[in-house]
Amino acid sequence: MTQYKHVWKRRMLRRFVRIFASVQSQTNLKAAHRSLCSAACPGITVKSTMEPKLYRTPPEVRGMTSLDKEAFAQTITVPALQVPTVVLNKVVKSLKKSTIQRPGVPRVVQDKEESSDLRLVLLDPHRVSSFSSFNEAETEALRAFGVAEELHYYELKLTYDNLKTEEVLEAVLPEGQDVTSGFSRVGHIAHMNLREHQLPYRNLIGQVIMDKNPGVTCVVNKTSIIDSTFRNFKMEVLAGEENMVAKVKENGVSFEFDFSRVYWNPRLSTEHQRVVQLVKRGDTVFDVFAGVGPFAIPAARLGANVLANDLNPESYRWLQHNCKLNKVESKVRTFNLDGRAFIKGPLKQELLALLKGKANIHVVMNLPALALDFLDAFRGLLHQEPPCEENLPTVHCYGFFKDNNPDTEVVGRASRSLGFALEKGCSVHFVRNVAPNKDMMCVRFTLPKEVLYCSDDNYTEPSEEPAPKRQKCEETTHST
Numbered sequence: 001m002t003q004y005k006h007v008w009k010r011r012m013l014r015r016f017v018r019i020f021a022s023v024q025s026q027t028n029l030k031a032a033h034r035s036l037c038s039a040a041c042p043g044i045t046v047k048s049t050m051e052p053k054l055y056r057t058p059p060e061v062r063g064m065t066s067l068d069k070e071a072f073a074q075t076i077t078v079p080a081l082q083v084p085t086v087v088l089n090k091v092v093k094s095l096k097k098s099t100i101q102r103p104g105v106p107r108v109v110q111d112k113e114e115s116s117d118l119r120l121v122l123l124d125p126h127r128v129s130s131f132s133s134f135n136e137a138e139t140e141a142l143r144a145f146g147v148a149e150e151l152h153y154y155e156l157k158l159t160y161d162n163l164k165t166e167e168v169l170e171a172v173l174p175e176g177q178d179v180t181s182g183f184s185r186v187g188h189i190a191h192m193n194l195r196e197h198q199l200p201y202r203n204l205i206g207q208v209i210m211d212k213n214p215g216v217t218c219v220v221n222k223t224s225i226i227d228s229t230f231r232n233f234k235m236e237v238l239a240g241e242e243n244m245v246a247k248v249k250e251n252g253v254s255f256e257f258d259f260s261r262v263y264w265n266p267r268l269s270t271e272h273q274r275v276v277q278l279v280k281r282g283d284t285v286f287d288v289f290a291g292v293g294p295f296a297i298p299a300a301r302l303g304a305n306v307l308a309n310d311l312n313p314e315s316y317r318w319l320q321h322n323c324k325l326n327k328v329e330s331k332v333r334t335f336n337l338d339g340r341a342f343i344k345g346p347l348k349q350e351l352l353a354l355l356k357g358k359a360n361i362h363v364v365m366n367l368p369a370l371a372l373d374f375l376d377a378f379r380g381l382l383h384q385e386p387p388c389e390e391n392l393p394t395v396h397c398y399g400f401f402k403d404n405n406p407d408t409e410v411v412g413r414a415s416r417s418l419g420f421a422l423e424k425g426c427s428v429h430f431v432r433n434v435a436p437n438k439d440m441m442c443v444r445f446t447l448p449k450e451v452l453y454c455s456d457d458n459y460t461e462p463s464e465e466p467a468p469k470r471q472k473c474e475e476t477t478h479s480t
């Protein structure tokens with residue numbers, strides 16, 4: 001009998017703790033809200049008067065450098081509605097905006113009596129503080145479904161798993177400091193660019209990014225500015241496996257490469273697609289700075305004949321690998337040369353015959369820091385040949401600009417390098433903003449016969465003169 005009493009007492013106590021329905025007042029809930037308000041929004045510091053947060057982090061996690069997930073656990077009180085199971089789905093649907101929305105937290109739980117015909121629908125405490133918090137449509141739906149107009153309260157245990165990345169980092173990093181935790185995803189690798197003040201927490205940040213992003217099994221941080229020659233950068237593994245060989249799909253094409261040794265930028269997929277769409281079956285594409293093949297391989301898959309070159313032996317190796325992977329080895333000839341040597345060698349040899357044909361010729365030059373300077377390699381390239389102006393190549397050349405007038409500047413720099421003022425048949429495309437006040441641009445033009453067939457005697461080294469007056473371009477296009 002005594003044993004029975006204990007069991008009964010324990011049960012009652014548990015119920016009392018789990019559901020505050022009968023004891024918790026609105027005042028309590030409002031007080032809880034007020035205390036939750038002190039947390040901040042992802043990436044920015046907010047004042048207590050701004051949007052409240054569900055979770056108030058335990059102060060002892062501040063300054064943590066090795067992740068202790070248990071320390072983030074906290075029990076909070078949330079409002080709830082007792083809903084008959086027969087109308088449960090309909091009620092949840094009607095309250096879409098007012099129910100609790102948190103990773104791994106159920107919106108529906110057993111009610112306090114653990115009855116089979118009633119459930120508790122958990123509500124977002126920031127939206128619902130009393131029954132009058134529901135909007136007209138919600139109130140109408142609740143009445144129509146016969147839901148009692150009474151708020152219950154449920155004690156909900158939130159753990160590390162229920163928190164968002166920014167919430168964890170905001171709780172750990174020094175108060176008031178930027179916790180922005182953006183990263184680029186390259187296959188299983190999350191690539192970060194941490195700031196100085198985040199470095200002491202880098203391993204913890206890496207672990208959180210890995211935990212919160214399914215499929216990420218390696219987190220790296222850039223440790224140096226981009227390498228000027230091969231456009232890759234040194235990186236440090238912050239969390240996860242040390243496997244740098246990424247497998248990605250871009251515009252439906254598969255690529256594999258060692259991310260630590262070659263250049264790959266997931267933000268260029270739209271640009272790759274834009275250029276590749278201009279290529280037709282039977283065309284020839286010369287990719288002077290091909291990397292691991294994001295222009296070359298899709299173009300070959302469309303039926304173009306491709307000559308792809310990269311000076312980085314690692315890029316060259318992965319380029320060949322990707323040709324095999326995509327079964328286009330027979331359509332792509334690969335070279336491991338400096339860009340100028342490629343233009344003056346394989347490109348020149350091929351060009352002679354192609355100029356007499358009908359199929360289009362494209363030259364892609366994506367090395368934005370330097371590619372415009374490489375245009376001088378076309379000067380007098382065919383000066384010993386009889387001029388042929390039927391089927392001149394289309395050049396797509398990239399550059400970075402800090403100028404206010406990047407479209408004028410890109411044409412100016414291309415013109416200086418070619419030693420010829422590009423006026424007609426030239427278009428400028430904004431590719432992307434790479435940094436505050438730094439744009440990546442692409443200039444497209446038909447390679448002038450005056451450049452290809454000029455004699456070396458007329459050649460003038462590209463100068464650093466001010467840009468010529470704005471060129472007349474066919475179009476200026478923009479993409480993201």
Ligand SMILES: C[S@@+](CC[C@H](N)C(=O)[O-])C[C@H]1O[C@@H](n2cnc3c(N)ncnc32)[C@H](O)[C@@H]1O
Binds near residue numbers: 292294338340
């Ligand atoms: C910005 S990446 C572009 C790669 C690829 N085309 C893309 O769009 O992702 C430039 C590439 O040029 C290569 N490169 C750098 N200097 C070079 C040179 N002098 N000659 C040929 N390739 C070079 C780098 O190794 C790198 O792969």
